[in-house]
Amino acid sequence: xxxxxxxxxxxxxxxxxxxxxxxxxxxxxxxxxxxxxxxxxxxxxxxxxxxxxxxxxxxxxxxxxxxxxxxxxxxxxxxxxxxxxxxxxxxxxxxxxxxxxxxxxxxxxxxxxxxxxxxxxxxxxxxxxxxxxxxxxxxxxxxxxxxxxxxxxxxxxxxxxxxxxxxxxxxxxxxxxxxxxxxxxxxxxxxxxxxxxxxxxxxxxxxxxxxxxxxxxxxxxxxxxxxxxxxxxxxxxxxxxxxxxxxxxxxxxxxxxxxxxxxxxxxxxxxxxxxxxxxxxxxxxxxxxxxxxxxxxxxxxxxxxxxxxx
Amino acid sequence: xxxxxxxxxxxxxxxxxxxxxxxxxxxxxxxxxxxxxxxxxxxxxxxxxxxxxxxxxxxxxxxxxxxxxxxxxxxxxxxxxxxxxxxxxxxxxxxxxxxxxxxxxxxxxxxxxxxxxxxxxxxxxxxxxxxxxxxxxxxxxxxxxxxxxxxxxxxxxxxxxxxxxxxxxxxxxxxxxxxxxxxxxxxxxxxxxxxxxxxxxx
Numbered sequence: 001x002x003x004x005x006x007x008x009x010x011x012x013x014x015x016x017x018x019x020x021x022x023x024x025x026x027x028x029x030x031x032x033x034x035x036x037x038x039x040x041x042x043x044x045x046x047x048x049x050x051x052x053x054x055x056x057x058x059x060x061x062x063x064x065x066x067x068x069x070x071x072x073x074x075x076x077x078x079x080x081x082x083x084x085x086x087x088x089x090x091x092x093x094x095x096x097x098x099x100x101x102x103x104x105x106x107x108x109x110x111x112x113x114x115x116x117x118x119x120x121x122x123x124x125x126x127x128x129x130x131x132x133x134x135x136x137x138x139x140x141x142x143x144x145x146x147x148x149x150x151x152x153x154x155x156x157x158x159x160x161x162x163x164x165x166x167x168x169x170x171x172x173x174x175x176x177x178x179x180x181x182x183x184x185x186x187x188x189x190x191x192x193x194x195x196x197x198x199x200x201x202x203x204x205x206x207x208x209x210x211x212x213x214x215x216x217x218x219x220x221x222x223x224x225x226x227x228x229x230x231x232x233x234x235x236x237x238x239x240x241x242x243x244x245x246x247x248x249x250x251x252x253x254x255x256x257x258x259x260x261x262x263x264x265x266x267x268x269x270x271x272x273x274x275x276x277x278x279x280x281x282x283x284x285x286x287x288x289x290x291x292x293x294x295x296x297x298x299x300x301x302x303x304x305x306x307x308x309x310x
Numbered sequence: 311x312x313x314x315x316x317x318x319x320x321x322x323x324x325x326x327x328x329x330x331x332x333x334x335x336x337x338x339x340x341x342x343x344x345x346x347x348x349x350x351x352x353x354x355x356x357x358x359x360x361x362x363x364x365x366x367x368x369x370x371x372x373x374x375x376x377x378x379x380x381x382x383x384x385x386x387x388x389x390x391x392x393x394x395x396x397x398x399x400x401x402x403x404x405x406x407x408x409x410x411x412x413x414x415x416x417x418x419x420x421x422x423x424x425x426x427x428x429x430x431x432x433x434x435x436x437x438x439x440x441x442x443x444x445x446x447x448x449x450x451x452x453x454x455x456x457x458x459x460x461x462x463x464x465x466x467x468x469x470x471x472x473x474x475x476x477x478x479x480x481x482x483x484x485x486x487x488x489x490x491x492x493x494x495x496x497x498x499x500x501x502x503x504x505x506x507x508x509x510x511x512x
Contacts, residue, residue, distance in 0.1 A: 018431035018468075025430045028450045028494045031325040032359050032392070051406075054368055056323060056361045091406055092361055093427065093451065115427035115451070138428045272322065272344070272368065 021138030026160035029116065029140050030224045033057055033093070033161075033247055037237065037271050038226075039264060040064050040251040042082075044089035046260070053264035057093040057116065059249065060086040065122045065169025066252035066291065069303065075123040077105040083112055095142070100309055101127025103136075110139045116161070117141050121308035122168045122251075129310060134158030144228065146179045146306050148186035152207030152215065155223055162221055164245070165306040166229015169252050171293030173230040173239065175306055180227055180243040190216040229306070232257070232290050234270030234283050241274035258288030315508045318343040318352035320378075322368040324360020324393060328493035332501045338508075346377040354387040354484075354508035357394030357412075359450065359491050362421060365393055366409045375410060382414040387484035389504040395487035396421055396453055403456060415482045416459030423454040424473065424489075435490070437466045437479055440499050447478070447490035454489055455480055484508075 019025075036056030041047040047058045062078040063071065077098050087094050093115035098105035100119055105126075109117050119132055121144050134141040135158040144165035145151035151162045164183070166176030186205075190212065193201055198216055202209040214222050227245030231237055232253035240248050248271050250264075257263045266283035273279035301307070314337065319329045321342035330340045333356070343349060355378075357365075369375045382388055382398075390398040396405070397412050399419035424430070430451055434444035445466070455477035458464060466479035466488070478489035484507055492500040506512035 018433045020429060020431045022432055024448050024494060025432055025450065028448050028491055029427050029430060031328060031491075031494060032361070032450055034325055034327070034360075035321065035323045036361070036364060051363065052367075054364050054371070056364050091363060091404075091422070110428060113426050113428060140427065268368075 023160075026140035027223050029093075030142070030161040033226075034224055035272065036247045037264075037268050038095065038247065038249045039254055040249075041086060041255070044085045046255055047086045047090045047094075049261050050254070050264055051090045051092050053261060054268040055092060055264065056247065057095055058086065058090060059095045059097065059118065059251075060114070061097055064252040064255060065305075066171070066256050067169075068122060069169045069294075075099075077102070077108065077123070080108065080112055083109070083114065087113065097123055098132070099123040100125040101130050101132060103132045106132055106137060106139075106141075110137055114139065119143050119159075121165055121305045125308050131157050131309070134160075142226070144306075144309060145183065147182045148190075148215075149205035149207050150309065151183055151221060151225075152205060152211050155211055155221065156208045159223065161224050161226060163226040163228040163249055164240075165309070166227070166231070167296060167299070167304060167306055168229045169294075169305075170230050170296065170299070171232040171253060171256070171291040172296055173232070173236045174296060176227050176229045176231065176240060177243065179229075179306070180240060180245060183225065184244045187215055187220060191219055231267075232293060234266045234280055234287075237267045238270045238274035238280050241271060247271070252291055256291035258290075263287055263290075314339060315353040315505070316341060316351060317354045317356060317505070317508060318348060319356045319358060320365070320394070320397075322360075322365045322372070322374070324358040324365065325491070325493060326358050329356045329358050329391075329501075332493050332498050333505070336498060336502055336505050338505055345372070346374055349374075349377050349381055352386075354389070354504065355381070356504070357388060357390035357397045358493070359392035359394065362393035362396040363406050363409055365397060366411065369397075369412070370410060375412065378412045382412060382485070385484060387504070387508045388414065388486075389501075389507075390487040391491050391493065392450060392452055392489060395419060395455075395489055398485060398487050414485050415480060415487060416462055417480060418456040419453045420456050421453050422451050423456075423476070424449055424452045427451055433469060435466045435468060435478060437500070438463070439465070440503065442499060445492070445499065446495050446497060447488075447492075448494050449478075449490050452478075452489045454478055
C-alpha cells in the first residue's frame with residue numbers, strides 16, 4: 001500500500017489487498033473527529049496553539065473568513081508551502097479548503113497529503129453548476145449545507161462529512177443555528193413518512209431516493225454532522241452541540257479574538273461539557289475581547305457565502 | 311462478576327457513540343466516562359478511536375489520567391481501539407513531547423505508523439481465538455505495535471505487502487487493544503470477546 005494507490009473500491013470485499021479510499025475509510029475518519037473542535041489556522045504557530053488547546057484537527061488556510069470578507073477579491077486554495085508548513089508543525093490531522101467545483105485544487109491538496117478537504121463556500125466558487133465528484137478521490141471531503149436536500153446531494157457526490165454553512169467570518173451564530181435546526185427537523189420529518197411519501201420527499205429534497213430512505217431509517221445522516229460558520233464563544237460552541245452538531249468548526253472566532261490560546265481552550269472545554277452550564281460559565285470568564293462580529297442585516301446578499309453551492 | 315455489567319466508554323473525544331451502539335446491541339449497560347467519579351461505577355472501559363494527543367491532553371486537564379491508571383492497575387478490564395490502543399500502551403513512538411498514556415499493556419506503539427489519511431485502508435485480519443473467519447478491519451491513520459513484552463499475547467497481524475507482519479491486535483490479561491476500528495464495521499465479535507473478558511468468561 002502506498003500513496004500512489006488509487007483503489008476506490010466502494011464496497012470492497014475483504015481480500016489480502018489493502019483497500020484505500022473506501023467509503024468506510026473516509027466516513028470512519030470523519031467519525032474519529034467527533035466530540036471535538038476543528039480550528040482555522042493561517043500559520044504553523046497558530047496550528048501549534050490550536051493543537052496545544054486540544055483541537056482534534058486544524059483547517060489550514062491563507063486568510064480566515066473575516067479577512068477574506070475584508071480584503072475582497074477571489075479567495076482560492078492556499079499556497080502549498082503554507083500547507084506543508086502546517087502539516088510539519090502539528091501531529092493532529094490537517095484539513096484544507098478548495099473552491100466549490102475546483103477538482104484540480106482538490107487533486108493538489110490530496111497530493112500534499114492533507115487528511116480532509118473542505119469544498120467550501122467561503123472560497124470563491126469555481127463552478128456554478130457542479131460540485132466536485134468526491135468519489136474520485138482517496139482523501140475524504142466535508143461540504144457545507146443549509147438544509148437537508150443540500151446535505152444529501154453532497155453525500156450523493158461522496159462527501160464523508162456534512163457541516164452547517166452558517167455565515168463564516170461574521171462571528172454571528174444565527175445562520176448556523178438556522179441551518180442546524182433546518183437539517184435536524186427535516187430528518188425528523190422523514191422518519192414520519194411512509195414508503196410512498198418518501199418518493200415524494202426525495203423529489204422535494206432533490207436528492208437520491210436511496211439516501212433519503214437511509215436517512216429516514218437511521219434518524220440521522222449516514223455521515224457525521226458538524227457545525228460551522230459564526231461560532232465565536234464557548235456558549236456558541238455548546239449551542240451547536242445541543243442543536244445536534246457532533247463537533248464544531250471555529251474559523252475566525254479564535255484568532256480574531258483578544259486571547260486566542262485561552263479562547264481556544266475554553267471552546268474545547270465547552271464543546272466537551274456542552275450540557276454542563278457550570279463548566280461553560282467557568283470557561284467563559286475573563287476571556288477578553290471576542291471578535292467584533294457583523295450583524296447579518298448589514299450584510300449585502302452578494303456578501304453572503306451560504307448561498308454559494310447548488 | 312455482575313450478570314449485566316456496566317461498561318464505560320471514555321468520552322473525552324472520538325467515536326464514542328459507535329462503541330456504545332455495539333455494546334448496547336450485546337445487552338450490556340453503557341455509560342459515557344467524562345469525570346473520575348464515573349470511573350467508580352463501571353466494570354470495564356472502552357477507550358475509543360479519535361485523536362490520541364487530544365485525548366491525552368484532556369485526560370490530564372480533567373484529572374482523569376491518574377484515576378484511570380489506578381483502576382487499570384487494580385485490574386479493571388479495558389479495550390482500546392486506535393487512539394485507545396495508544397492510550398493503553400506503556401511506551402509510544404511518534405507522539406508529541408507532552409503526550410502521556412494510561413498504560414497497562416507492556417508494548418511499544420508507534421502512532422500514525424500506517425501514515426496519513428490518504429493511506430488509511432481496510433483489509434481482512436485473522437484474529438486468534440475468534441470464530442467465523444477473518445475480521446474486516448478498518449485502519450484510520452492507524453498505529454501499529456512495534457514490540458511487546460513477554461506477558462502480551464499477539465492476537466493479529468496485518469497481511470499484505472509493505473507492512474506485512476505488523477502487530478495490530480494484542481491482549482494482556484484483562485486488557486485488549488486493536489489498531490483498527492471494529493465499532494465501524496457492524497461486526498460485534500471483538501466487542502463480544504471484551505464483554506466476556508469483563509464478565510470473567512474469557
